[in-house]
Amino acid sequence: MSSxxxxxxxxxxxxGRDRRPGRKLPAKQLLGLAGIVGFLATWELIPRLGLIDxxxxxxxxxxxxxxxxxxxxxxxxxSVGETMVAWFLGLIIAVALAVLLGFIIGSSDFLRRATNSTxxxxxxxxxxxxxxxxxxxFGVKIESSLMLITYxxxxxxxxxxxxxxxxxxxxxxxxxxxxxxxxxARIRYVVFPTALPYLMTGVRLAATVAxxxxxxxxxxxxxxxLGREIALAQSGGAISGMYALVxxxxxxxxxxxxxxxxxxxxxxxxxxxxxxxxxV
Amino acid sequence: xxxxxxxxxxxxxxxxxxxxxxxxxxGAVNFFVPTPxxxxxxxxxxxxxxxFLSDVLPSVGRLLVxxxxxxxxxxxxxxxxxxxxxxxxxLEPVLxxxxxxxxxxxxxxxxxxxxxxxxxxIAVIISGCVWPVLLNTIEGxxxxxxxxxxxxxxxxxxxxxxxxxxxxPSASPQILAGVRQSLSLGLILMVxxxxxxxxxxxxxxxxxxxxSFAIPEMWSGIVVLGLLxxxxxxxxxxxxxxxxxxxxxxxxxxxAA
Amino acid sequence: xxxxxxPEAMLSVRGLKKVYQTDGGxxxxxxxxxxxxxxxxxxxxxxxxxxxKTTLLKCxxxxxxxxxxxVLLDGKRVSGPPKKMAVVFxxxxxxxxxxxxxxxxxxxxxxxxxxxxxxxxxxxxEALEAxxxxxxxxxxxxxxxxxxxxxxxxxxxxxYQPEVLLMDEPFAAVDAQTRADLEDLIRTIWKxxxxxxxxxxxxxxxxxYLGERVIILSSSPTVVQEDIVIDLPVDRDQLETRSLPxxxxxxxxxxxxxxxxxxxxxxxxxxxxxxxxxxxxxx
Numbered sequence: 001m002s003s004x005x006x007x008x009x010x011x012x013x014x015x016g017r018d019r020r021p022g023r024k025l026p027a028k029q030l031l032g033l034a035g036i037v038g039f040l041a042t043w044e045l046i047p048r049l050g051l052i053d054x055x056x057x058x059x060x061x062x063x064x065x066x067x068x069x070x071x072x073x074x075x076x077x078x079s080v081g082e083t084m085v086a087w088f089l090g091l092i093i094a095v096a097l098a099v100l101l102g103f104i105i106g107s108s109d110f111l112r113r114a115t116n117s118t119x120x121x122x123x124x125x126x127x128x129x130x131x132x133x134x135x136x137x138f139g140v141k142i143e144s145s146l147m148l149i150t151y152x153x154x155x156x157x158x159x160x161x162x163x164x165x166x167x168x169x170x171x172x173x174x175x176x177x178x179x180x181x182x183x184x185a186r187i188r189y190v191v192f193p194t195a196l197p198y199l200m201t202g203v204r205l206a207a208t209v210a211x212x213x214x215x216x217x218x219x220x221x222x223x224x225x226l227g228r229e230i231a232l233a234q235s236g237g238a239i240s241g242m243y244a245l246v247x248x249x250x251x252x253x254x255x256x257x258x259x260x261x262x263x264x265x266x267x268x269x270x271x272x273x274x275x276x277x278x279x280v
Numbered sequence: 281x282x283x284x285x286x287x288x289x290x291x292x293x294x295x296x297x298x299x300x301x302x303x304x305x306x307g308a309v310n311f312f313v314p315t316p317x318x319x320x321x322x323x324x325x326x327x328x329x330x331x332f333l334s335d336v337l338p339s340v341g342r343l344l345v346x347x348x349x350x351x352x353x354x355x356x357x358x359x360x361x362x363x364x365x366x367x368x369x370x371l372e373p374v375l376x377x378x379x380x381x382x383x384x385x386x387x388x389x390x391x392x393x394x395x396x397x398x399x400x401x402i403a404v405i406i407s408g409c410v411w412p413v414l415l416n417t418i419e420g421x422x423x424x425x426x427x428x429x430x431x432x433x434x435x436x437x438x439x440x441x442x443x444x445x446x447x448x449p450s451a452s453p454q455i456l457a458g459v460r461q462s463l464s465l466g467l468i469l470m471v472x473x474x475x476x477x478x479x480x481x482x483x484x485x486x487x488x489x490x491x492s493f494a495i496p497e498m499w500s501g502i503v504v505l506g507l508l509x510x511x512x513x514x515x516x517x518x519x520x521x522x523x524x525x526x527x528x529x530x531x532x533x534x535x536a537a
Numbered sequence: 538x539x540x541x542x543x544p545e546a547m548l549s550v551r552g553l554k555k556v557y558q559t560d561g562g563x564x565x566x567x568x569x570x571x572x573x574x575x576x577x578x579x580x581x582x583x584x585x586x587x588x589x590k591t592t593l594l595k596c597x598x599x600x601x602x603x604x605x606x607x608v609l610l611d612g613k614r615v616s617g618p619p620k621k622m623a624v625v626f627x628x629x630x631x632x633x634x635x636x637x638x639x640x641x642x643x644x645x646x647x648x649x650x651x652x653x654x655x656x657x658x659x660x661x662x663e664a665l666e667a668x669x670x671x672x673x674x675x676x677x678x679x680x681x682x683x684x685x686x687x688x689x690x691x692x693x694x695x696x697y698q699p700e701v702l703l704m705d706e707p708f709a710a711v712d713a714q715t716r717a718d719l720e721d722l723i724r725t726i727w728k729x730x731x732x733x734x735x736x737x738x739x740x741x742x743x744x745x746y747l748g749e750r751v752i753i754l755s756s757s758p759t760v761v762q763e764d765i766v767i768d769l770p771v772d773r774d775q776l777e778t779r780s781l782p783x784x785x786x787x788x789x790x791x792x793x794x795x796x797x798x799x800x801x802x803x804x805x806x807x808x809x810x811x812x813x814x815x816x817x818x819x820x
Contacts, residue, residue: 028369031369031370032369032373033373035370035371035372035373052393056392056393115293116289116290117289117290117291117293118293118297120510121294121510123513124464124509124513125505125506125510126464126468126506126509127468128467128468128475128483130502131486132486132490132501133312133490133498133499135490136498137312212382212383212384215382215384216382216472219387219472219476220384220472227384230385231388234388234389234391234392239392242389245385246381246385249385250377250380253380253382254376256380257376257380425631426631428631428633430595430600430626430632431624433600434599434600434622434623435623435645435646435693436618436646436649437645437646441649445634445645449637450636526637526679527635529679529680530635530677534679
């Protein structure tokens with residue numbers, strides 16, 4: 001009579017905190033939709049009832065109409081393109097630098113210890129502190145944006161890569177050594193797969209930060225892009241237009257989040273399946 | 281001997297970098313890069329004077345008020361939304377959208393709504409910093425362990441006691457992860473709100489130096505911002521280590537097993 | 538109609554039924570359960586895997602409302618977690634607050650009840666002493682072994698001074714040696730504090746060794762398969778008691794009943810005392 005045969009709970013579906021995904025999901029999505037509708041309705045009513053002057057906060061319908069008009073304008077898409085190009089280039093440069101340095105520093109105990117204090121000191125420096133320098137060096141060109149974006153995104157990725165490389169299983173690494181895998185082969189087959197999920201987390205965080213800095217550079221320095229258009233709309237009194245552009249940046253943010261989660265999920269699922277094959 | 285070695289590891293690279301900087305500014309005069317000596321000189325001269333009271337303190341004060349308010353709002357709202365299932369489902373998409381808006385775009389919006397005032401600058405910091413704390417708190421509250429929750433329930437730990445002894449401690453790792461994001465965001469927003477439209481504050485002063493080509497002064501301002509960021513990060517890390525001692529210890533035990 | 542509870546019943550389960558509504562249709566976890574625990578009794582509840590033991594326990598402890606029937610504690614209907622009841626869960630690692638030290642964990646329910654500090658200290662000391670953990674009050678639960686963590690959970694339960702102690706397979710996740718120690722600990726505590734204990738387990742040996750009575754559950758949808766009195770000496774010993782011929786007989790009997798239950802055999806009249814060889818049942 002082994003106790004294990006009777007150990008498990010039985011057919012009762014996870015008692016107490018009942019989760020019924022099949023039926024819950026549509027209800028949840030409906031509620032979420034209701035939330036969005038409710039938010040838009042509140043926004044519509046606040047200026048309509050005069051709680052806030054319509055000149056400062058136009059009703060939701062007007063802003064959505066303005067956004068719809070923007071979608072038909074080439075100028076709008078050019079601005080979006082400029083923002084996205086700066087975002088993408090800055091992110092790529094940051095990731096490339098961080099991966100390179102991260103793997104070099106991370107795989108040597110000496111380098112890791114020697115750079116620790118410098119990294120911990122440079123990392124919290126807000127990248128906006130570099131704005132005046134960027135203006136002096138590059139003016140309102142895209143390089144200004146790139147400098148800020150790269151600096152901010154770089155640390156997010158570097159820290160994660162360092163964590164990831166440190167997480168490498170010593171047993172796995174030593175096993176690889178005994179089978180005669182060289183340094184590069186170990187990085188390729190042992191270190192890289194271990195660090196990959198960390199790297200993806202870093203890239204996801206960096207993507208968000210990069211967007212924030214891209215918009216900031218455009219807003220404050222005046223490099224071309226959505227941020228500059230927002231500042232121009234505000235100073236030009238095109239208030240609905242300004243709110244429409246704010247909505248647009250939010251939509252871009254949502255899209256970037258969704259994209260990054262998707263990429264991360266794909267990479268991670270691949271990773272964990274490989275892991276479980278190796279271990280079990 | 282061991283302490284000496286550790287000290288060596290901590291100081292070697294920074295000293296090396298400063299030396300490199302000193303040597304490279306020895307010969308030719310670079311317009312953009314001041315010598316270490318002139319930077320240090322300007323630093324004391326610029327920031328340890330009336331400017332400390334008129335620009336540094338108000339900026340830091342606004343930052344603190346904004347970040348603390350954002351944390352309070354985020355935690356209280358997060359506990360509320362996280363504990364009520366339908367409320368969470370109702371609000372989550374809207375909140376996710378607000379989180380996705382890059383916070384700096386709120387600067388022109390809030391200037392429009394509130395004018396160029398201290399309240400506006402604090403509002404900018406709050407409206408940017410609240411989302412990471414809020415959404416992380418919701419996530420942490422949602423993830424309270426079922427067995428732990430049942431245990432508390434059977435011992436009559438309900439209502440406020442449940443929040444105090446179960447929900448908040450259990451969600452604290454996620455909450456602090458949110459606070460960490462909020463702190464760096466808050467510093468960015470403090471600077472931007474002052475650069476965009478202001479007549480005082482750290483951000484404003486640094487931009488003024490840049491516009492008047494006072495390069496060593498500008499660099500000294502960058503250093504001030506850097507020091508601010510670094511000290512906030514150190515204070516946070518210290519607080520986190522103390523608050524999450526149980527969490528780190530538990531994880532260590534789990535990983536060792 | 539259900540039979541009336543025996544007058545001296547401390548815990549009384551009357552016609553309990555629990556149906557879960559799921560997408561794949563309703564699942565009847567518990568069909569009809571009726572049994573009583575007299576004050577100061579130590580009763581083990583044993584049943585095949587998936588016999589709704591956990592469901593039953595959640596209903597008794599007031600964490601879940603039954604679909605039909607009721608649970609009476611000292612004559613009063615249970616509608617939420619009652620003050621006079623304490624529960625020890627199987628998952629010791631998840632039932633203690635990891636951010637509190639051992640002593641604070643034991644003290645928290647009392648503090649929450651507004652028990653004065655002096656009395657609280659006395660109760661906590663007594664409870665920690667009783668489970669043999671007086672030496673680790675400053676440790677965190679996760680610094681202790683599994684068996685010690687479960688001792689903390691037991692100390693928390695007895696410091697709460699419950700009249701009924703519910704235990705949901707509390708030793709299923711600890712190793713065999715620790716388990717024997719903890720079984721003896723439960724007997725000791727039961728005698729010392731005079732508390733009514735309902736001990737749910739899937740382990741037949743454990744149920745016979747621990748209980749004054751064993752209630753055998755059928756497979757799901759659950760009814761009482763059999764309710765037998767364990768007529769072993771009150772003082773039990775891991776070696777001596779387990780080698781008594783009577784222990785072996787009872788163990789065999791319970792084992793057979795569980796095997797029958799697993800094959801889908803159900804008692805003729807649900808809830809009625811069935812067996813004659815092993816002694817008659819209460820109710």
